[in-house]
Amino acid sequence: MKQFFSIKSPLWQILAATLLYVVVLLITYDKQHSTAEGFTPARIGMFVAAALAILYSIIYTMAITRYNKRNPHDKLSITGVKPAEIRDEDEGMRMITARATERVYRYHSFALPLSMVFIALSDASAYGVSTILFILTLGHYLTFWRGVWPAFRETSEE
Amino acid sequence: MTLHNKVRQARTQLGLTQSELGVKVSVTRQTVAFIEKGEFAPSVALALRLAKALNTPINELFWLEETAQ
Known part of the structure:
Protein backbone atom coordinates (compact mmCIF):
# COMPACT_ATOMS: atom_id res chain seq x y z
CA MET A 1 0.00 0.00 0.00
CA LYS A 2 2.93 2.32 0.81
CA GLN A 3 4.33 1.71 -2.69
CA PHE A 4 0.95 2.75 -4.12
CA PHE A 5 1.62 6.34 -2.98
CA SER A 6 5.34 6.27 -3.80
CA ILE A 7 6.63 9.28 -5.73
CA LYS A 8 7.47 6.78 -8.52
CA SER A 9 3.81 5.82 -8.78
CA PRO A 10 1.78 7.14 -11.77
CA LEU A 11 -0.95 7.96 -9.23
CA TRP A 12 0.48 11.49 -8.93
CA GLN A 13 0.12 12.10 -12.67
CA ILE A 14 -3.41 10.66 -12.64
CA LEU A 15 -4.34 13.11 -9.85
CA ALA A 16 -2.76 16.03 -11.76
CA ALA A 17 -4.61 15.07 -14.96
CA THR A 18 -7.91 14.84 -13.04
CA LEU A 19 -7.42 18.29 -11.52
CA LEU A 20 -6.54 19.74 -14.92
CA TYR A 21 -9.63 18.10 -16.44
CA VAL A 22 -11.89 19.70 -13.80
CA VAL A 23 -10.29 23.14 -14.38
CA VAL A 24 -10.69 22.77 -18.18
CA LEU A 25 -14.37 21.76 -17.83
CA LEU A 26 -15.07 24.75 -15.57
CA ILE A 27 -13.28 27.18 -17.93
CA THR A 28 -15.25 25.76 -20.88
CA TYR A 29 -18.52 26.09 -18.97
CA ASP A 30 -17.71 29.64 -17.91
CA LYS A 31 -16.80 30.66 -21.49
CA GLN A 32 -19.98 29.17 -22.94
CA HIS A 33 -22.62 29.97 -20.35
CA SER A 34 -21.58 32.83 -18.15
CA THR A 35 -22.18 36.39 -19.25
CA ALA A 36 -22.39 37.75 -15.72
CA GLU A 37 -19.63 39.71 -14.04
CA GLY A 38 -18.20 38.66 -10.69
CA PHE A 39 -18.30 35.33 -8.86
CA THR A 40 -20.51 32.90 -10.74
CA PRO A 41 -20.64 29.26 -9.48
CA ALA A 42 -18.38 28.19 -12.35
CA ARG A 43 -15.78 30.84 -11.46
CA ILE A 44 -15.89 29.88 -7.77
CA GLY A 45 -15.39 26.25 -8.84
CA MET A 46 -12.46 27.33 -11.02
CA PHE A 47 -10.81 29.09 -8.06
CA VAL A 48 -11.38 26.03 -5.84
CA ALA A 49 -9.88 23.76 -8.52
CA ALA A 50 -6.94 26.16 -8.98
CA ALA A 51 -6.39 26.20 -5.20
CA LEU A 52 -6.43 22.38 -5.20
CA ALA A 53 -3.89 22.41 -8.08
CA ILE A 54 -1.60 24.72 -6.05
CA LEU A 55 -2.01 22.45 -2.98
CA TYR A 56 -1.18 19.44 -5.17
CA SER A 57 1.97 21.20 -6.46
CA ILE A 58 3.11 21.96 -2.90
CA ILE A 59 2.52 18.37 -1.72
CA TYR A 60 4.22 16.95 -4.87
CA THR A 61 7.25 19.22 -4.39
CA MET A 62 7.48 18.18 -0.71
CA ALA A 63 7.24 14.49 -1.69
CA ILE A 64 10.06 14.87 -4.26
CA THR A 65 12.24 16.77 -1.74
CA ARG A 66 11.66 13.99 0.82
CA TYR A 67 12.50 11.31 -1.78
CA ASN A 68 15.72 13.14 -2.78
CA LYS A 69 16.83 13.36 0.86
CA ARG A 70 16.31 9.60 1.29
CA ASN A 71 17.80 8.70 -2.12
CA PRO A 72 20.77 11.04 -2.74
CA HIS A 73 22.10 8.64 -5.43
CA ASP A 74 18.82 8.72 -7.41
CA LYS A 75 17.63 12.31 -7.22
CA LEU A 76 14.51 13.46 -9.03
CA SER A 77 14.16 16.91 -10.57
CA ILE A 78 11.04 18.95 -9.81
CA THR A 101 6.52 2.09 -22.38
CA GLU A 102 6.07 -0.52 -25.12
CA ARG A 103 2.59 -1.22 -23.70
CA VAL A 104 1.86 2.54 -23.73
CA TYR A 105 3.07 2.78 -27.36
CA ARG A 106 0.76 -0.07 -28.37
CA TYR A 107 -2.11 1.58 -26.46
CA HIS A 108 -1.64 4.90 -28.27
CA SER A 109 -1.27 3.27 -31.66
CA PHE A 110 -4.93 2.25 -31.52
CA ALA A 111 -6.40 4.72 -28.99
CA LEU A 112 -5.32 7.89 -30.85
CA PRO A 113 -6.73 6.96 -34.30
CA LEU A 114 -9.94 5.66 -32.68
CA SER A 115 -10.33 8.93 -30.76
CA MET A 116 -9.77 10.98 -33.94
CA VAL A 117 -12.44 8.99 -35.78
CA PHE A 118 -14.82 9.28 -32.81
CA ILE A 119 -14.35 13.08 -32.58
CA ALA A 120 -14.87 13.48 -36.34
CA LEU A 121 -17.99 11.29 -36.48
CA SER A 122 -19.63 12.49 -33.27
CA ASP A 123 -19.00 16.19 -33.91
CA ALA A 124 -17.86 16.37 -30.27
CA SER A 125 -18.23 19.59 -28.32
CA ALA A 126 -15.40 21.21 -26.33
CA TYR A 127 -16.58 19.11 -23.35
CA GLY A 128 -16.49 15.98 -25.47
CA VAL A 129 -12.97 16.64 -26.76
CA SER A 130 -11.74 17.44 -23.21
CA THR A 131 -13.34 14.24 -21.91
CA ILE A 132 -11.82 12.12 -24.70
CA LEU A 133 -8.37 13.62 -24.01
CA PHE A 134 -8.85 12.96 -20.27
CA ILE A 135 -9.83 9.32 -20.92
CA LEU A 136 -6.80 8.95 -23.24
CA THR A 137 -4.57 10.36 -20.49
CA LEU A 138 -6.05 8.03 -17.85
CA GLY A 139 -5.54 5.09 -20.23
CA HIS A 140 -1.94 6.19 -20.79
CA TYR A 141 -1.08 6.19 -17.07
CA MET B 1 16.87 -21.93 -24.97
CA THR B 2 15.85 -20.66 -21.54
CA LEU B 3 18.15 -19.03 -19.02
CA HIS B 4 18.09 -20.63 -15.58
CA ASN B 5 19.92 -19.59 -12.43
CA LYS B 6 20.56 -20.58 -8.84
CA VAL B 7 21.05 -17.05 -7.50
CA ARG B 8 18.50 -17.56 -4.71
CA GLN B 9 20.14 -20.82 -3.60
CA ALA B 10 23.65 -19.29 -3.60
CA ARG B 11 22.42 -16.18 -1.81
CA THR B 12 20.61 -18.04 0.98
CA GLN B 13 23.65 -20.31 1.45
CA LEU B 14 25.67 -17.18 2.20
CA GLY B 15 22.91 -15.89 4.50
CA LEU B 16 22.35 -12.74 2.42
CA THR B 17 19.05 -10.95 1.96
CA GLN B 18 18.02 -9.71 -1.49
CA SER B 19 18.73 -6.14 -0.33
CA GLU B 20 22.22 -7.05 0.90
CA LEU B 21 23.05 -8.79 -2.37
CA GLY B 22 21.61 -5.81 -4.27
CA VAL B 23 23.97 -3.46 -2.41
CA LYS B 24 26.94 -5.73 -3.18
CA VAL B 25 26.22 -5.72 -6.93
CA SER B 26 24.80 -2.16 -7.13
CA VAL B 27 21.21 -2.97 -8.10
CA THR B 28 17.85 -2.63 -6.37
CA ARG B 29 16.32 -5.45 -4.32
CA GLN B 30 13.55 -5.70 -6.91
CA THR B 31 16.08 -6.46 -9.66
CA VAL B 32 17.60 -9.27 -7.56
CA ALA B 33 14.06 -10.64 -7.10
CA PHE B 34 13.36 -10.46 -10.88
CA ILE B 35 16.60 -12.35 -11.62
CA GLU B 36 15.84 -15.03 -9.03
CA LYS B 37 12.36 -15.53 -10.47
CA GLY B 38 13.75 -15.74 -14.01
CA GLU B 39 11.74 -12.67 -15.06
CA PHE B 40 14.87 -10.78 -16.08
CA ALA B 41 18.08 -11.94 -17.78
CA PRO B 42 20.92 -9.80 -16.38
CA SER B 43 23.64 -8.28 -18.54
CA VAL B 44 27.00 -10.07 -18.71
CA ALA B 45 28.50 -7.40 -16.42
CA LEU B 46 25.80 -7.88 -13.78
CA ALA B 47 26.00 -11.68 -14.06
CA LEU B 48 29.77 -11.46 -13.46
CA ARG B 49 29.24 -9.16 -10.45
CA LEU B 50 26.69 -11.61 -9.03
CA ALA B 51 29.05 -14.55 -9.55
CA LYS B 52 31.79 -12.67 -7.71
CA ALA B 53 29.51 -11.57 -4.87
CA LEU B 54 28.15 -15.09 -4.43
CA ASN B 55 31.57 -16.80 -4.75
CA THR B 56 30.17 -19.06 -7.46
CA PRO B 57 31.55 -19.72 -10.97
CA ILE B 58 29.32 -17.93 -13.48
CA ASN B 59 28.54 -21.12 -15.42
CA GLU B 60 27.23 -22.70 -12.21
CA LEU B 61 25.16 -19.63 -11.38
CA PHE B 62 23.59 -19.22 -14.85
CA TRP B 63 22.98 -21.83 -17.53
CA LEU B 64 20.88 -22.38 -20.63
CA GLU B 65 18.43 -25.24 -21.09
CA GLU B 66 16.62 -26.37 -24.20
CA THR B 67 12.95 -25.45 -24.11
CA ALA B 68 10.41 -28.04 -25.22
CA GLN B 69 8.92 -27.16 -28.64
Missing part, protein backbone atom coordinates in the same frame (compact mmCIF):
# COMPACT_ATOMS: atom_id res chain seq x y z
CA THR A 79 11.41 21.06 -12.95
CA GLY A 80 13.02 18.43 -15.20
CA VAL A 81 11.37 16.85 -18.22
CA LYS A 82 11.92 13.26 -17.05
CA PRO A 83 8.75 12.03 -15.36
CA ALA A 84 9.23 10.72 -11.80
CA GLU A 85 7.42 7.45 -12.63
CA ILE A 86 10.17 6.40 -15.09
CA ARG A 87 12.13 3.68 -13.28
CA ASP A 88 15.81 3.72 -14.24
CA GLU A 89 17.62 2.96 -10.99
CA ASP A 90 19.35 -0.05 -12.59
CA GLU A 91 19.09 -2.43 -15.56
CA GLY A 92 16.22 -4.41 -14.01
CA MET A 93 14.14 -1.26 -13.51
CA ARG A 94 15.04 -0.07 -17.04
CA MET A 95 13.72 -3.39 -18.36
CA ILE A 96 10.45 -2.87 -16.46
CA THR A 97 10.15 0.69 -17.83
CA ALA A 98 10.96 -0.49 -21.37
CA ARG A 99 8.18 -3.11 -21.20
CA ALA A 100 5.73 -0.56 -19.75
CA LEU A 142 -3.07 3.07 -16.21
CA THR A 143 -1.38 1.17 -19.07
CA PHE A 144 2.02 2.36 -17.83
CA TRP A 145 1.10 1.44 -14.25
CA ARG A 146 0.08 -2.06 -15.31
CA GLY A 147 3.50 -2.39 -17.00
CA VAL A 148 5.57 -1.23 -14.02
CA TRP A 149 3.38 -3.07 -11.51
CA PRO A 150 5.98 -5.89 -10.99
CA ALA A 151 8.34 -3.27 -9.48
CA PHE A 152 5.63 -2.20 -7.01
CA ARG A 153 4.57 -5.80 -6.33
CA GLU A 154 8.09 -6.71 -5.17
CA THR A 155 7.81 -5.04 -1.80
CA SER A 156 9.08 -7.64 0.63
CA GLU A 157 12.21 -9.73 1.07
CA GLU A 158 12.03 -13.40 0.07
Whole structure:
Protein backbone atom coordinates (compact mmCIF):
# COMPACT_ATOMS: atom_id res chain seq x y z
CA MET A 1 0.00 0.00 0.00
CA LYS A 2 2.93 2.32 0.81
CA GLN A 3 4.33 1.71 -2.69
CA PHE A 4 0.95 2.75 -4.12
CA PHE A 5 1.62 6.34 -2.98
CA SER A 6 5.34 6.27 -3.80
CA ILE A 7 6.63 9.28 -5.73
CA LYS A 8 7.47 6.78 -8.52
CA SER A 9 3.81 5.82 -8.78
CA PRO A 10 1.78 7.14 -11.77
CA LEU A 11 -0.95 7.96 -9.23
CA TRP A 12 0.48 11.49 -8.93
CA GLN A 13 0.12 12.10 -12.67
CA ILE A 14 -3.41 10.66 -12.64
CA LEU A 15 -4.34 13.11 -9.85
CA ALA A 16 -2.76 16.03 -11.76
CA ALA A 17 -4.61 15.07 -14.96
CA THR A 18 -7.91 14.84 -13.04
CA LEU A 19 -7.42 18.29 -11.52
CA LEU A 20 -6.54 19.74 -14.92
CA TYR A 21 -9.63 18.10 -16.44
CA VAL A 22 -11.89 19.70 -13.80
CA VAL A 23 -10.29 23.14 -14.38
CA VAL A 24 -10.69 22.77 -18.18
CA LEU A 25 -14.37 21.76 -17.83
CA LEU A 26 -15.07 24.75 -15.57
CA ILE A 27 -13.28 27.18 -17.93
CA THR A 28 -15.25 25.76 -20.88
CA TYR A 29 -18.52 26.09 -18.97
CA ASP A 30 -17.71 29.64 -17.91
CA LYS A 31 -16.80 30.66 -21.49
CA GLN A 32 -19.98 29.17 -22.94
CA HIS A 33 -22.62 29.97 -20.35
CA SER A 34 -21.58 32.83 -18.15
CA THR A 35 -22.18 36.39 -19.25
CA ALA A 36 -22.39 37.75 -15.72
CA GLU A 37 -19.63 39.71 -14.04
CA GLY A 38 -18.20 38.66 -10.69
CA PHE A 39 -18.30 35.33 -8.86
CA THR A 40 -20.51 32.90 -10.74
CA PRO A 41 -20.64 29.26 -9.48
CA ALA A 42 -18.38 28.19 -12.35
CA ARG A 43 -15.78 30.84 -11.46
CA ILE A 44 -15.89 29.88 -7.77
CA GLY A 45 -15.39 26.25 -8.84
CA MET A 46 -12.46 27.33 -11.02
CA PHE A 47 -10.81 29.09 -8.06
CA VAL A 48 -11.38 26.03 -5.84
CA ALA A 49 -9.88 23.76 -8.52
CA ALA A 50 -6.94 26.16 -8.98
CA ALA A 51 -6.39 26.20 -5.20
CA LEU A 52 -6.43 22.38 -5.20
CA ALA A 53 -3.89 22.41 -8.08
CA ILE A 54 -1.60 24.72 -6.05
CA LEU A 55 -2.01 22.45 -2.98
CA TYR A 56 -1.18 19.44 -5.17
CA SER A 57 1.97 21.20 -6.46
CA ILE A 58 3.11 21.96 -2.90
CA ILE A 59 2.52 18.37 -1.72
CA TYR A 60 4.22 16.95 -4.87
CA THR A 61 7.25 19.22 -4.39
CA MET A 62 7.48 18.18 -0.71
CA ALA A 63 7.24 14.49 -1.69
CA ILE A 64 10.06 14.87 -4.26
CA THR A 65 12.24 16.77 -1.74
CA ARG A 66 11.66 13.99 0.82
CA TYR A 67 12.50 11.31 -1.78
CA ASN A 68 15.72 13.14 -2.78
CA LYS A 69 16.83 13.36 0.86
CA ARG A 70 16.31 9.60 1.29
CA ASN A 71 17.80 8.70 -2.12
CA PRO A 72 20.77 11.04 -2.74
CA HIS A 73 22.10 8.64 -5.43
CA ASP A 74 18.82 8.72 -7.41
CA LYS A 75 17.63 12.31 -7.22
CA LEU A 76 14.51 13.46 -9.03
CA SER A 77 14.16 16.91 -10.57
CA ILE A 78 11.04 18.95 -9.81
CA THR A 79 11.41 21.06 -12.95
CA GLY A 80 13.02 18.43 -15.20
CA VAL A 81 11.37 16.85 -18.22
CA LYS A 82 11.92 13.26 -17.05
CA PRO A 83 8.75 12.03 -15.36
CA ALA A 84 9.23 10.72 -11.80
CA GLU A 85 7.42 7.45 -12.63
CA ILE A 86 10.17 6.40 -15.09
CA ARG A 87 12.13 3.68 -13.28
CA ASP A 88 15.81 3.72 -14.24
CA GLU A 89 17.62 2.96 -10.99
CA ASP A 90 19.35 -0.05 -12.59
CA GLU A 91 19.09 -2.43 -15.56
CA GLY A 92 16.22 -4.41 -14.01
CA MET A 93 14.14 -1.26 -13.51
CA ARG A 94 15.04 -0.07 -17.04
CA MET A 95 13.72 -3.39 -18.36
CA ILE A 96 10.45 -2.87 -16.46
CA THR A 97 10.15 0.69 -17.83
CA ALA A 98 10.96 -0.49 -21.37
CA ARG A 99 8.18 -3.11 -21.20
CA ALA A 100 5.73 -0.56 -19.75
CA THR A 101 6.52 2.09 -22.38
CA GLU A 102 6.07 -0.52 -25.12
CA ARG A 103 2.59 -1.22 -23.70
CA VAL A 104 1.86 2.54 -23.73
CA TYR A 105 3.07 2.78 -27.36
CA ARG A 106 0.76 -0.07 -28.37
CA TYR A 107 -2.11 1.58 -26.46
CA HIS A 108 -1.64 4.90 -28.27
CA SER A 109 -1.27 3.27 -31.66
CA PHE A 110 -4.93 2.25 -31.52
CA ALA A 111 -6.40 4.72 -28.99
CA LEU A 112 -5.32 7.89 -30.85
CA PRO A 113 -6.73 6.96 -34.30
CA LEU A 114 -9.94 5.66 -32.68
CA SER A 115 -10.33 8.93 -30.76
CA MET A 116 -9.77 10.98 -33.94
CA VAL A 117 -12.44 8.99 -35.78
CA PHE A 118 -14.82 9.28 -32.81
CA ILE A 119 -14.35 13.08 -32.58
CA ALA A 120 -14.87 13.48 -36.34
CA LEU A 121 -17.99 11.29 -36.48
CA SER A 122 -19.63 12.49 -33.27
CA ASP A 123 -19.00 16.19 -33.91
CA ALA A 124 -17.86 16.37 -30.27
CA SER A 125 -18.23 19.59 -28.32
CA ALA A 126 -15.40 21.21 -26.33
CA TYR A 127 -16.58 19.11 -23.35
CA GLY A 128 -16.49 15.98 -25.47
CA VAL A 129 -12.97 16.64 -26.76
CA SER A 130 -11.74 17.44 -23.21
CA THR A 131 -13.34 14.24 -21.91
CA ILE A 132 -11.82 12.12 -24.70
CA LEU A 133 -8.37 13.62 -24.01
CA PHE A 134 -8.85 12.96 -20.27
CA ILE A 135 -9.83 9.32 -20.92
CA LEU A 136 -6.80 8.95 -23.24
CA THR A 137 -4.57 10.36 -20.49
CA LEU A 138 -6.05 8.03 -17.85
CA GLY A 139 -5.54 5.09 -20.23
CA HIS A 140 -1.94 6.19 -20.79
CA TYR A 141 -1.08 6.19 -17.07
CA LEU A 142 -3.07 3.07 -16.21
CA THR A 143 -1.38 1.17 -19.07
CA PHE A 144 2.02 2.36 -17.83
CA TRP A 145 1.10 1.44 -14.25
CA ARG A 146 0.08 -2.06 -15.31
CA GLY A 147 3.50 -2.39 -17.00
CA VAL A 148 5.57 -1.23 -14.02
CA TRP A 149 3.38 -3.07 -11.51
CA PRO A 150 5.98 -5.89 -10.99
CA ALA A 151 8.34 -3.27 -9.48
CA PHE A 152 5.63 -2.20 -7.01
CA ARG A 153 4.57 -5.80 -6.33
CA GLU A 154 8.09 -6.71 -5.17
CA THR A 155 7.81 -5.04 -1.80
CA SER A 156 9.08 -7.64 0.63
CA GLU A 157 12.21 -9.73 1.07
CA GLU A 158 12.03 -13.40 0.07
CA MET B 1 16.87 -21.93 -24.97
CA THR B 2 15.85 -20.66 -21.54
CA LEU B 3 18.15 -19.03 -19.02
CA HIS B 4 18.09 -20.63 -15.58
CA ASN B 5 19.92 -19.59 -12.43
CA LYS B 6 20.56 -20.58 -8.84
CA VAL B 7 21.05 -17.05 -7.50
CA ARG B 8 18.50 -17.56 -4.71
CA GLN B 9 20.14 -20.82 -3.60
CA ALA B 10 23.65 -19.29 -3.60
CA ARG B 11 22.42 -16.18 -1.81
CA THR B 12 20.61 -18.04 0.98
CA GLN B 13 23.65 -20.31 1.45
CA LEU B 14 25.67 -17.18 2.20
CA GLY B 15 22.91 -15.89 4.50
CA LEU B 16 22.35 -12.74 2.42
CA THR B 17 19.05 -10.95 1.96
CA GLN B 18 18.02 -9.71 -1.49
CA SER B 19 18.73 -6.14 -0.33
CA GLU B 20 22.22 -7.05 0.90
CA LEU B 21 23.05 -8.79 -2.37
CA GLY B 22 21.61 -5.81 -4.27
CA VAL B 23 23.97 -3.46 -2.41
CA LYS B 24 26.94 -5.73 -3.18
CA VAL B 25 26.22 -5.72 -6.93
CA SER B 26 24.80 -2.16 -7.13
CA VAL B 27 21.21 -2.97 -8.10
CA THR B 28 17.85 -2.63 -6.37
CA ARG B 29 16.32 -5.45 -4.32
CA GLN B 30 13.55 -5.70 -6.91
CA THR B 31 16.08 -6.46 -9.66
CA VAL B 32 17.60 -9.27 -7.56
CA ALA B 33 14.06 -10.64 -7.10
CA PHE B 34 13.36 -10.46 -10.88
CA ILE B 35 16.60 -12.35 -11.62
CA GLU B 36 15.84 -15.03 -9.03
CA LYS B 37 12.36 -15.53 -10.47
CA GLY B 38 13.75 -15.74 -14.01
CA GLU B 39 11.74 -12.67 -15.06
CA PHE B 40 14.87 -10.78 -16.08
CA ALA B 41 18.08 -11.94 -17.78
CA PRO B 42 20.92 -9.80 -16.38
CA SER B 43 23.64 -8.28 -18.54
CA VAL B 44 27.00 -10.07 -18.71
CA ALA B 45 28.50 -7.40 -16.42
CA LEU B 46 25.80 -7.88 -13.78
CA ALA B 47 26.00 -11.68 -14.06
CA LEU B 48 29.77 -11.46 -13.46
CA ARG B 49 29.24 -9.16 -10.45
CA LEU B 50 26.69 -11.61 -9.03
CA ALA B 51 29.05 -14.55 -9.55
CA LYS B 52 31.79 -12.67 -7.71
CA ALA B 53 29.51 -11.57 -4.87
CA LEU B 54 28.15 -15.09 -4.43
CA ASN B 55 31.57 -16.80 -4.75
CA THR B 56 30.17 -19.06 -7.46
CA PRO B 57 31.55 -19.72 -10.97
CA ILE B 58 29.32 -17.93 -13.48
CA ASN B 59 28.54 -21.12 -15.42
CA GLU B 60 27.23 -22.70 -12.21
CA LEU B 61 25.16 -19.63 -11.38
CA PHE B 62 23.59 -19.22 -14.85
CA TRP B 63 22.98 -21.83 -17.53
CA LEU B 64 20.88 -22.38 -20.63
CA GLU B 65 18.43 -25.24 -21.09
CA GLU B 66 16.62 -26.37 -24.20
CA THR B 67 12.95 -25.45 -24.11
CA ALA B 68 10.41 -28.04 -25.22
CA GLN B 69 8.92 -27.16 -28.64
